[in-house]
Amino acid sequence: xxxxxxxxxxxxxxxxxxxxxxxxxxxxxxxxxxxxxxxxxxxxxxxxxxxxxxxxxxxxxxxxxxxxxxxxxxxxxxxxxxxxxxxxxxxxxxxxxxxxxxxxxxxxxxxxxxxxxxxxxxxxxxxxxxxxxxxxxxxxxxxxxxxxxxxxxxxxxxxxxxxxxxxxxxxxxxxxxxxxxxxxxxxxxxxxxxxxxxxxxxxxxxxxxxxxxxxxxxxxxxxxxxxxxxxxxxxxxxxxxxxxxxxxxxxx
Amino acid sequence: xxxxxxxxxxxxxxxxxxxxxxxxxxxxxxxxxxxxxxxxxxxxxxxxxxxxxxxxxxxxxxxxxxxxxxxxxxxxxxxxxxxxxxxxxxxxxxxxxxxxxxxxxxxxxxxxxxxxxxxxxxxxxxxxxxxxxxxxxxxxxxxxxxxxxxxxxxxxxxxxxxxxxxxxxxxxxxxxxxxxxxxxxxxxxxxxxx
Numbered sequence: 002x003x004x005x006x007x008x009x010x011x012x013x014x015x016x017x018x019x020x021x022x023x024x025x026x027x028x029x030x031x032x033x034x035x036x037x038x039x040x041x042x043x044x045x046x047x048x049x050x051x052x053x054x055x056x057x058x059x060x061x062x063x064x065x066x067x068x069x070x071x072x073x074x075x076x077x078x079x080x081x082x083x084x085x086x087x088x089x090x091x092x093x094x095x096x097x098x099x100x101x102x103x104x105x106x107x108x109x110x111x112x113x114x115x116x117x118x119x120x121x122x123x124x125x126x127x128x129x130x131x132x133x134x135x136x137x138x139x140x141x142x143x144x145x146x147x148x149x150x151x152x153x154x155x156x157x158x159x160x161x162x163x164x165x166x167x168x169x170x171x172x173x174x175x176x177x178x179x180x181x182x183x184x185x186x187x188x189x190x191x192x193x194x195x196x197x198x199x200x201x202x203x204x205x206x207x208x209x210x211x212x213x214x215x216x217x218x219x220x221x222x223x224x225x226x227x228x229x230x231x232x233x234x235x236x237x238x239x240x241x242x243x244x245x246x247x248x249x250x251x252x253x
Numbered sequence: 254x255x256x257x258x259x260x261x262x263x264x265x266x267x268x269x270x271x272x273x274x275x276x277x278x279x280x281x282x283x284x285x286x287x288x289x290x291x292x293x294x295x296x297x298x299x300x301x302x303x304x305x306x307x308x309x310x311x312x313x314x315x316x317x318x319x320x321x322x323x324x325x326x327x328x329x330x331x332x333x334x335x336x337x338x339x340x341x342x343x344x345x346x347x348x349x350x351x352x353x354x355x356x357x358x359x360x361x362x363x364x365x366x367x368x369x370x371x372x373x374x375x376x377x378x379x380x381x382x383x384x385x386x387x388x389x390x391x392x393x394x395x396x397x398x399x400x401x402x403x404x405x406x407x408x409x410x411x412x413x414x415x416x417x418x419x420x421x422x423x424x425x426x427x428x429x430x431x432x433x434x435x436x437x438x439x440x441x442x443x444x445x446x447x
Contacts, residue, residue, distance in 0.1 A: 093374075094364040100371040136260065139267045146270040151378065152364040153357075156274075165271050172267040179260030220365070 009197040010051060016204035017044040020211065027213055029159070033086070035078035036163060040207075042075045066127045073134050079167050080141055086160045087149060090220050094152045098145060105140055132178035138171045157217040162210020166203035173199035292358030295351040296421055303348050304415050312340055313400060313407055334399060341400035342392055348414060349388035355421050356381040380417055384410065 020040050024030045030037045046068045053060035084102075088095040112133065142164070149156065156164070177195040181188045302308075321333045359377060387410045394403045 091364040093366040097371050097374050132260065136263060139263055143263075143267050143270055146267075146274060150270075150273070150277075152360050154364065161274065165275055168267055168271045172264045172271070176261050176264035179257055179264075183254070183257040 006193065006197065009194075009201055010047065013197065013201055013204060014044065014047055014051070016201070016208055017047070020204065020207055023208075023212060029211055029214055032214065033082055033159070033163070033211075035082040039072070039075045039079050043072050046072055066131075069131060073131060076138060076167070076171075079163065080138060080145070083142075083160060083163050083167070084145055086163075086217065087145065087154060087156055089217065091152060091154060094148055094154060098148045101148075102141055102144055105137075105144060110137070128178055129182045132175060132182055135171055135175035135178060139168075139175050142168050142171060155218045158210050158215035160217055162206050166206035166210070169206070170199045170203040288358055288361055291354055292421070295354035295358075296418055299348065299351045299355075299414060299418050300422075303344065303351065304411050304418070306411075309407065309411050312337070312344055313404055315401055315404070318401055337400045338395060341395045345388050345391045345395060348410075349385060349392070352381065352384055352388065352414060352417070355417070356385075359421065377417075377420070380413070384413055384417065387413075 017040055021037065021044060024033075024037050024040075050061055050064060050068065053064065084095075084098065088098060146164070146168075148154075174196055177188075177192045177199075181192040317337075318333075321330050325333070359381075363374060387406065391403060391406060391410060394406075
């Protein structure tokens with residue numbers, strides 16, 4: 002392991018610790034439980050791999066892929082979190098997205114399960130399975146974004162950060178894994194760097210955007226509309242004037 | 254190599270969407286009252302002003318062109334074609350604008366309703382998209398080839414837009430003044446009821 006990789010590793014651990022500590026301090030852990038469970042899991046895996054690789058030479062190579070798959074599956078929780086938080090107030094958009102995503106995930110999961118059970122013995126095939134799982138996540142995220150844009154849904158800073166951070170990591174990870182699967186060992190160093198750098202970018206985005214609670218804007222559905230309030234105010238004034246007029250007439 | 258290109262395309266597409274999200278300004282969140290009124294106005298404009306077959310026949314009738322080219326001097330012919338082109342471009346632009354208003358209303362309205370039909374939503378989304386593309390295409394054709402270049406497409410677009418208006422009208426029936434119950438005339442003294 003070279004110095005650059007080690008620096009990226011330490012920085013990643015430090016940022017994960019900051020995100021978790023800040024999440025506990027601001028109680029964001031309760032608002033975004035899947036996301037913090039994911040960060041906690043990655044933090045545990047990274048720290049465990051670091052300590053293990055210090056103690057035993059081949060520890061890292063032996064446990065990298067199994068732990069990577071655990072974090073990969075936990076990453077699906079982040080997507081669920083995004084889906085749940087982004088469309089919380091939009092029942093129609095949520096129902097639409099659920100149906101579309103269910104179809105995408107069913108087809109992709111069958112494909113991935115068949116691949117995992119058929120061959121997971123060597124490094125290249127493990128990378129190919131991770132690439133395929135990342136592709137499922139990328140398609141899922143792209144579908145969520147398409148629905149968010151189509152229905153013109155506003156996202157708060159927290160959810161926007163979750164999407165941008167996780168999406169960038171998934172996108173770059175998938176592209177580097179695909180290139181690695183195509184080019185083989187020649188690309189291994191670059192792949193390792195891209196993987197770490199994109200995850201570090203995601204962590205930096207999460208640290209900034211999840212520093213404090215920023216919920217999604219709540220749709221008013223017309224009741225708080227200024228022209229509605231103006232209209233009701235004017236009507237109230239006119240009714241008041243009418244009442245005064247009738248009272249005066251009655252007294253005369 | 255083709256597989257690699259496919260994966261890279263998905264990745265680049267996702268990153269492009271993320272860039273749009275990062276640069277996007279705050280969208281309006283309310284399903285505000287003016288949106289309903291605007292949509293109702295658009296529906297009326299389309300149904301009564303822009304899509305009646307009489308109007309479409311008047312603008313795109315080839316007999317006018319045949320008469321002018323057969324009977325009138327070249328200057329009048331040029332003037333006629335220029336004005337008819339301007340009218341047809343304005344017509345298609347206005348149709349597109351009103352369709353966009355209707356589409357915005359539908360998106361703003363349906364995103365809140367849990368009982369929406371996914372298939373209907375997909376059908377409506379594709380219909381709106383196809384119509385908007387068709388309008389843009391017609392505008393380009395009118396601009397470069399004149400108002401008589403695509404008569405069958407004008408008819409198809411107008412009838413598709415009319416069908417879409419009928420679907421939209423159903424979802425906006427509550428805005429029809431005719432559907433409101435009139436004032437009941439059975440009020441007691443000092444206790445008006447509607």
